[in-house]
């Protein structure tokens with residue numbers, strides 16, 4: 177069986193250009209936006225697997241893709257910060273946090289999905305206002321990845337970083353003492369249920385349209401949804417398991433429990449283009 181993993185959009189392009197000669201059976205990708213795109217490009221097919229163990233919205237209605245782990249994207253700040261903190265992701269756009277945010281560019285799908293999920297929850301108008309506020313509040317022109325935002329925040333370039341928690345988790349678990357020393361200074365802010373919950377996304381798997389080893393692919397996916405594998409996989413990548421009753425890693429437990437945004441990832445994928453338009457218009461580079 178051929179398993180090809182990658183977070184890059186190059187993976188989708190590769191399967192597309194190889195067509196029926198593609199050796200790929202399964203595509204494992206971060207972000208529902210990418211899984212949605214892979215299906216739109218016609219490089220996936222129905223998996224015919226029992227997905228009922230997954231929460232609603234965590235798989236494609238036609239079963240072309242499904243979640244393997246859940247990730248959270250939230251606000252991080254320095255533990256010794258004595259100032260007033262934003263109560264939620266919405267609140268972070270308020271003028272009182274002017275010039276205080278580090279966040280990566282709008283061409284990254286994580287931010288596109290964050291905005292798309294907000295359109296789903298609050299509509300285009302409220303989302304545009306929020307994006308305008310975030311752009312106003314940026315401490316610098318977006319550059320680098322999520323880890324770079326966390327590091328810049330600890331170095332004092334901004335008070336808040338928007339990042340996926342597995343990056344902070346990865347830094348805490350790092351062999352590099354310097355990374356651990358930086359991450360030790362960071363705390364996370366969760367958005368309460370009343371304020372819409374914390375933005376979540378998924379890492380997931382899609383069955384390739386020209387998969388040659390469908391039966392083995394189905395077996396592997398079913399295996400990945402078992403408790404033991406869910407625990408192992410989420411511990412390795414510092415993401416959250418997608419089925420009930422699986423223990424979180426010690427690091428994730430340290431970040432604390434939180435309320436997830438209720439999001440249908442297929443609907444979110446659909447809104448990716450609208451999200452990008454709003455971000456462009458607001459000048460989110």
Ligand code: FE
Pocket residue numbers: 183206340
């Ligand atoms: Fe990532």
